[in-house]
Amino acid sequence: MKSKILVIEDNEQNMYLLTFLLERNNFEVIQAVDGRQGIDAAEKNRPTLILLDIQLPVMSGYEVACELRKDPDFDTIPIIAVTSYAMPGDREKAMASGCTGYIEKPINPATFISDFQKFLPAHSSEKGSLP
Numbered sequence: 774m775k776s777k778i779l780v781i782e783d784n785e786q787n788m789y790l791l792t793f794l795l796e797r798n799n800f801e802v803i804q805a806v807d808g809r810q811g812i813d814a815a816e817k818n819r820p821t822l823i824l825l826d827i828q829l830p831v832m833s834g835y836e837v838a839c840e841l842r843k844d845p846d847f848d849t850i851p852i853i854a855v856t857s858y859a860m861p862g863d864r865e866k867a868m869a870s871g872c873t874g875y876i877e878k879p880i881n882p883a884t885f886i887s888d889f890q891k892f893l894p895a896h897s898s899e900k901g902s903l904p
C-alpha cells in the first residue's frame with residue numbers, strides 16, 4: 774500500500790513539481806488547491822503526511838494547520854509547511870500554527886525527497902510503500 778501524501782498548494786507549477794517528485798518515488802498524491810479543500814481532503818483521505826503551502830486562497834496555511842490541530846484525529850500527523858525562502862518569518866508562524874517542520878521554496882528537485890522523508894512517520898518506508 775502506498776503512503777498517501779496530501780499536497781495543499783495553489784500554484785500550478787509547484788503542484789506539478791511536488792506531485793511529479795512524490796509519484797516518481799512511489800507515493801500516492803492527493804491534491805487540494807485552497808485551504809478549505811485541503812481540510813476536507815485531509816478528513817476524507819486520512820493522509821500519512823500533509824505538505825502545506827502558506828499563501829493559499831480561502832484560508833491561509835496557518836489557519837489550515839491550526840484547524841487541523843484542533844481535531845484529535847490530526848494531532849500527530851506531520852504537517853510540513855512549504856515556505857518561501859524569501860519570507861523567513863513564515864517559518865516561525867508556521868511552527869506556531871502547529872506545523873511539524875518546513876521545506877523551503879523554490880523546491881529543489883535534487884534534495885526534496887530526502888528532506889521530505891525526514892518528516893515521514895517511522896512506519897512509512899523510504900519509497901512510500903509499507904514494507
Ligand code: MN
Nearest residue numbers: 783826828829
Ligand atoms: Mn500559494
